[in-house]
Amino acid sequence: MTEAVSRRTPGTPCWVSLIVHGLSATQDFYGALFGWEFKPGPEQLGPYVRGRLQGEEIAGIGQLPPDRHLPIAWTTYLATDDADATAETIRSCGGTVAVGPLDAGPAGRLAIASDPNGAVFGIWQAARHAGTHLWGAPGTPVWNELITRETSSVAKFYQAVFGYEAQAVVSADFDYQTLHLDGRPVAALHGVGHALPRDRGPHWMTYFEVEDTDVAAARVVELGGHILQPPREGTSGRLATVSDPEGAAFTIVRSGER
Template sequence: MPEFTEYAPGTPCWVDVTSPELDRTISFYVELFGWEFEQDSRPEAGGYAMFSKDGKLVAGATPPQQEGMPSSWATYLATDDVDATVGRIREAGGSLLLEPLDVFADGRMAVAQDPTGAAFSIWQAGEHHGAQLANEPGSLAWNECQTNDAETAAAFYCAVFGYEVEAVPMGQGEPYRVLKLGEKSVAGIFELNDELRGAPASWATVFAVADADEAVARAQELGGTVLVPPLDIPDVGRFAALQDPVGAVFQVLADPAS
């Protein structure tokens, strides 16, 4: 399995979960995905933990920066220049939730919100480039913006990161929008359907698994909740949506060939 050492600007490069019960969250994902973890011992790091799979970094976990913040997964989009990207975010109608800051020698980041309300982070690599393993069981498989206004979201992200959009029909509803850098599909935009319309916009984190049904059963054993039972998506794979015991929502996807 190849190791990822760099990410093109606009590519999801990292995910981390914020949790007010960090030990409980870490235990859940270690048991579910077979991850190892190591917490940063520097006092300024605030207990940030790095998850790894087979010795390669896959995700992070952090306590909340403010009291009362719910547990959630965050998507980081790669950039060569955080400050320039922040300028484009503002020009395109987005806003900042966290101004640019340096994270030790690891990199430089900011947290933003698109015009539809979905929060995302941007990451300029220093010593930390992002996930070293992806698209393998127990690692990041996909990220998508789930929103009530896919057209506005797509226009925003294209303006900021230079994506091209491929529209994939989805029955009677809005098409699924695939964000592409050249020929490479890097992320998606999903318009919330009637059942979910009105829910807050967010970026979803999807992890690859060998068997979606087994992953769902194991998550339930560990105290997780099933939000969407396993279902087959043509040409994509077998998918399910889950919530961990502390409240963070994530998704799992088994490749149709597995």
């Protein structure tokens, strides 16, 4: 399903990007795994490409300067109508703005921030580039979820910044809240307690649709990546958590509704 370029409700996940050391090798990995083709730009972001499927933009991959040693991780971008105002709100609510707000040429304006627990996310004020244009097809992002220790305190932060309505799963042993905008679920918060990976801390997780989770997981390994959590059945379908050769973690899922 192709979505027309239009305003995204603030708080809606609208784009994902990855900054790596080896841009060419990373393109090879995701091109082979998801069938992405790549288009360079915007130039303001340095060496940067946009992965495309069926002529539609899916995700961005950029290159770290050689002297920078940052964690390699997919970043979820949340839509905003005013990146500067949202950056101020993030700060006033206990978050941190690490980069920007800055212009990405005519594409839009962005900032990179973190919530009070340290999970990194982006905000995107669209101009020419509204974000991901293709949803649901294999190779596209289909869900974004914050993996954190516990959800109650950090939920207040995201609700204050973006106006989400949160719906908690009522369970004694499952800490999970779905974030809703305009009456529909757009993302989730998942508290995992002591199961949170020590090497990553709280982080946003991108889910990519695949035709077959087991086949895709095996392909990840063939291409030099790793399986972090093997294929299993979940509420959203059959999923596995994997990482690319540089260690960026993501989840692959064959959604149950397909």
